[in-house]
Amino acid sequence: MSSTVLPPPSIGVYVHIPWCRSKCAYCAFVSQPLCHRLDVETDPIIDSVLSSTVELLERRLELLGSPRVTTVYVGGGTPTALGVRRLNWLFGAIRGMMGEADGVEWSVEANPHSLDSETIAVCGRHGVTRISVGVQSFLPRILDSLGREPADNLTEVLDSVKRAQASSRGTDRPMAWSLDLITGVLDMSLLEAIDDAERAVALAPDHISLYDLSVESGTPLARRLGSRAGRRFADRAAEVSAAARRVLIDVGYHRYEVSAFSRPGGECRHNRGYWRMQPFVGVGPSAVSSLPARDGGIVRFTDPPAINDFLGLREPWGAGEAVAASRAAFERAMMGLRTDEGINLAGLPPATIDKWVIEGLARICNGSMVVMTDAGWERLDVCLRELADAWGDAGPQPGAS
Numbered sequence: 192m193s194s195t196v197l198p199p200p201s202i203g204v205y206v207h208i209p210w211c212r213s214k215c216a217y218c219a220f221v222s223q224p225l226c227h228r229l230d231v232e233t234d235p236i237i238d239s240v241l242s243s244t245v246e247l248l249e250r251r252l253e254l255l256g257s258p259r260v261t262t263v264y265v266g267g268g269t270p271t272a273l274g275v276r277r278l279n280w281l282f283g284a285i286r287g288m289m290g291e292a293d294g295v296e297w298s299v300e301a302n303p304h305s306l307d308s309e310t311i312a313v314c315g316r317h318g319v320t321r322i323s324v325g326v327q328s329f330l331p332r333i334l335d336s337l338g339r340e341p342a343d344n345l346t347e348v349l350d351s352v353k354r355a356q357a358s359s360r361g362t363d364r365p366m367a368w369s370l371d372l373i374t375g376v377l378d379m380s381l382l383e384a385i386d387d388a389e390r391a392v393a394l395a396p397d398h399i400s401l402y403d404l405s406v407e408s409g410t411p412l413a414r415r416l417g418s419r420a421g422r423r424f425a426d427r428a429a430e431v432s433a434a435a436r437r438v439l440i441d442v443g444y445h446r447y448e449v450s451a452f453s454r455p456g457g458e459c460r461h462n463r464g465y466w467r468m469q470p471f472v473g474v475g476p477s478a479v480s481s482l483p484a485r486d487g488g489i490v491r492f493t494d495p496p497a498i499n500d501f502l503g504l505r506e507p508w509g510a511g512e513a514v515a516a517s518r519a520a521f522e523r524a525m526m527g528l529r530t531d532e533g534i535n536l537a538g539l540p541p542a543t544i545d546k547w548v549i550e551g552l553a554r555i556c557n558g559s560m561v562v563m564t565d566a567g568w569e570r571l572d573v574c575l576r577e578l579a580d581a582w583g584d585a586g587p588q589p590g591a592s
């Protein structure tokens with residue numbers, strides 16, 4: 192399968208850290224709680240996973256002809272839960288692979304529980320340019336509904352992040368920061384959603400990710416809610432989420448993707464790359480790599496989600512899947528419609544696009560691109576289904592991208 196890959200000249204890197212301090216009740220990501228481990232500091236499994244991660248990343252980049260790394264995203268899980276010693280080692284190893292780091296955007300996900308000034312200093316020393324802090328909510332009642340531990344040190348943590356941002360201004364590696372919020376949480380009220388959003392914008396992060404809660408099957412939250420989990424609060428959640436978004440937009444955050452808002456220059460280039468379906472190499476339990484194929488399609492490789500299977504990986508890549516060119520064009524269209532860049536009109540079914548424009552769900556930009564409006568983003572699932580139905584078995588026509 193790897194012989195069908197067309198080595199890309201540049202690439203994004205994703206590193207998945209499969210641990211968090213504890214497990215949130217709504218979480219369906221591959222992450223294990225460190226609180227169940229006896230001695231985290233000396234646990235050899237953690238060191239083995241990190242060594243394998245670094246070795247595999249090095250090998251994959253080499254097999255791809257050492258493309259220029261444009262963005263790095265260390266996520267999970269909670270990378271900062273690894274502690275300063277391991278983060279220092281991991282970041283040093285990643286940095287060694289980046290070559291010339293100029294212009295590389297490097298993001299790290301952090302949880303307030305495991306973020307302090309020392310951890311931020313490690314990030315800064317290695318050239319991290321974005322810290323993404325998973326706050327999710329400032330309100331204890333909401334965190335409780337989510338089954339997520341409140342962080343007593345939140346104010347202190349966010350002050351440290353803001354100090355790092357301020358002191359790096361004007362340097363060649365300015366540090367931006369992003370704040371994650373979850374909205375539309377079960378019985379969250381409009382006032383609570385607005386309160387959370389207002390507290391977030393008062394901190395003036397460069398970027399805010401505002402996600403709707405999605406109740407994933409198999410999670411403790413889904414079990415708690417029972418069979419009506421997905422629908423029970425759906426109507427109310429849509430209103431509540433819209434109110435939170437309005438707060439962000441009213442103070443000048445630009446919504447550049449369904450869930451992503453930024454100040455000028457604060458966009459996450461790494462995530463832009465995903466939405467444009469640019470090549471990236473992922474490494475770590477459950478991480479996905481997406482690479483161009485020689486036939487115009489895409490080849491995806493997925494690392495085993497179970498830690499033991501990941502450690503037992505003997506080949507340079509995990510399970511492979513070939514995505515045909517027509518399917519890749521379809522996926523590209525689906526991703527593009529999530530963003531303010533939209534997708535090229537060429538090859539799109541005209542009746543569907545006309546309908547969206549007439550209903551105020553989309554607009555045509557520069558005569559060639561179709562971009563969803565806020566109203567269209569609210570109904571994105573329905574619109575994407577309409578597009579898939581209109582394309583039918585024929586798939587996207589040539590030119591759709």
Ligand code: SF4
Nearest residue numbers: 211214215218267268
């Ligand atoms: S901190 Fe994030 S990745 Fe970790 S358990 Fe909670 S939601 Fe999942």
